[in-house]
Amino acid sequence: MSLQTDHGTAAVEALHQEDNSEGTTDGAPTDEYDPWEPPHPPPHPSLADLTCPIQHMRQYMLQLQRFLADARATNIIAPDRTHKETLIKYYGIYDRLSPVLQKDSVPLFLRIFEKYRECFVSGFVIIPQTLDLIILENALRCANLVLEGKSPKLCGVRANPNYMTSFGYFPLHQAAESFSVEMVELLFRYGASANQRTSGNKIIEGLLPLHVAIENTCQHKYLEDNLLVDENYRKGNFGYIYKLIHLLCLPEMKIFLDTTRLLAAHTDNVVDELWKYMEHGKIVPAAILLLAAQRRFRKLNGFDMIKNRIDDSIFSLIREGCGLQIGKNTKAAKQRKEKEVRFYNALFLVRIILKAGEALDAHIQTHSENNMQASHHEVHGKVSAVLKSYDVGPLGKDICIEDLQWFDFFMPCASMVAISCICRRLLNNILILYFICS
Template sequence: MQRYGRGTRWGSIITPEALNQMITQNAVRCVKVALEGQAPELGRCRAGPNVMTQYGYFPLHRAAEMFSVDMIELLIRHGASANLRTAGAEVIEGLLPLHVAVDNTCMHKYLEDSLFPNREDQYYNEHRDCSEADANYIFRLIYLLCLPEMKIFLDTTRLVAKYTDNLLVELWNYIKDGKLAQTAILLLAAQQQIRMGTSRKKKGNSKPDGFPTICERILDNNITLQLEKGQNGIEQEQVDAKIKLNHTAMMLVRVISKAGEDLDSYIRNHLEVPYFMQVPHLEVLERVSSILKDNV
């Protein structure tokens, strides 16, 4: 700020780009000083937690992309909203910080090979209406998400989801679009909020369990798809593929509904330690298998 003060300030406001650079560097203490706006060395300049950058996203989007739980907590304490969406020609429009966390989690190397069943799983391709294939795919996905290396990604998603409005709507959109990996991530990370029916339960406003609600939507959507067969030029094969994805999503929702609390507890107990000190993957496989066997 002392060297490039003019380029990082608008009057008494620290520019969104300057704040974005601090978040990118995960400089939590610097961001804290910037948000508080009390430092004489900075001319008492203050950064806005909900000011859009020139590229169309907000501070919480960048923190979610960085998977920095400390940074997200800091921004939220200073008024950052988890319900602001990206906008503009420089970015994919309409993304919440939650979408950034979930979609970027899907890019992790442990999930890339399992993002879509038809990507490499020949068995699944050849037996798509086989419940055993669906169960194997779901188990593999849950097992990968329970690896200690995935803890920080689920922790980030859980935290952002806690402050996201209309969480069931966002979950349903993933299911409706056939995004099974994203659905699994959000179900597993935010299962506690989903059980309350909303991520932000207002005082005196009792909401039903979100898991049955989502199951009902899947069933209703299947009925709608069945009625669409042969109408409006829609190919029956396309409808059948959507129905099969819905069946897989239904199985996934039911598994997390029953085993989600135990799986979540197991994930939270992972230690954030260097990779070479992590829990062996075989041990994770055995523990996840045991949890699913006991609950499903």
């Protein structure tokens, strides 16, 4: 899953927005309260002492500007209100901005901001495309600068951590895709909401940042190579579950689980999100969420809640099966059986994490940059020992490590993310060049 889309097309289709008291454009909310244009406050009492009408008006406009700058940097803003003209200017200096953010240099960023301020600001707030690129480059110092907004050189404007881009996603979605725990923590520190969903025709709608992290984790090569072609899951072979757990406990998976854990801690109704995965038979994303956020599920009594839902679903399927006549409705009977198998797999997964989850999590947390080179055989042995010590290990023959497919070379996840970002930057440059030339 990638959040990157055609920047050129998005810029051309960007909404027009005029900074006036009306504050309405095509695609803007039509509700009585518009977070982009909240009711303007009355003049400050001290302005009543000003006898000069021109000075009074000038001071009130400054007051109104500060009010709008604060409101637009703190409210949830969707859709994007950036002027089309500002977007055109922004993409015109994109190639100059990107290298600065790669270095994460605050002085260089402020220098380019002062020189091209009209490219970065629209409606008294830093445009979401700027913060989006900062997050993509994982420029933590620059992100803190624009989110805090206290530098005099920013002239009172700052970035909004809850401002949707023209592509239909929020800053936290981009940070989740990049698997930068530090960036996610920074966004949370400045009020980012983990409960905002993607929207629009340029992206899959209804995705939480948590979904982005989990779905991208599912696309890790280890999981794809070992699980997508495994038919044991459909047959109800619990070896599939053991294989999945062993893979998730590898050092290379820690950054993905850490990101998922942090997002899950700030996501409302996280038990319901887990149930949606299990209900639709998506055991891999369910395992990722359950293992990463098992501490929170314990606090929410989530294990019991999920177990009860699974039990109810299994009993319902059994009653449904009893009503089928032998030799008839074979297709319906097969579908019912497949659902039943999926729920038994989910129940087995819940049992393992409930009993051994804390020990597995403690093992995962021991991974660091110093021991990322740990042998997969060594990790496999430790995980197997943990499962057996909690009486949830496989009976009979253990999982064969030779059956698991690894990379031919070692590559830490941080490097994988960096390469992914480089590829996306090359694609972005091509799209921007096309947009400017056209």
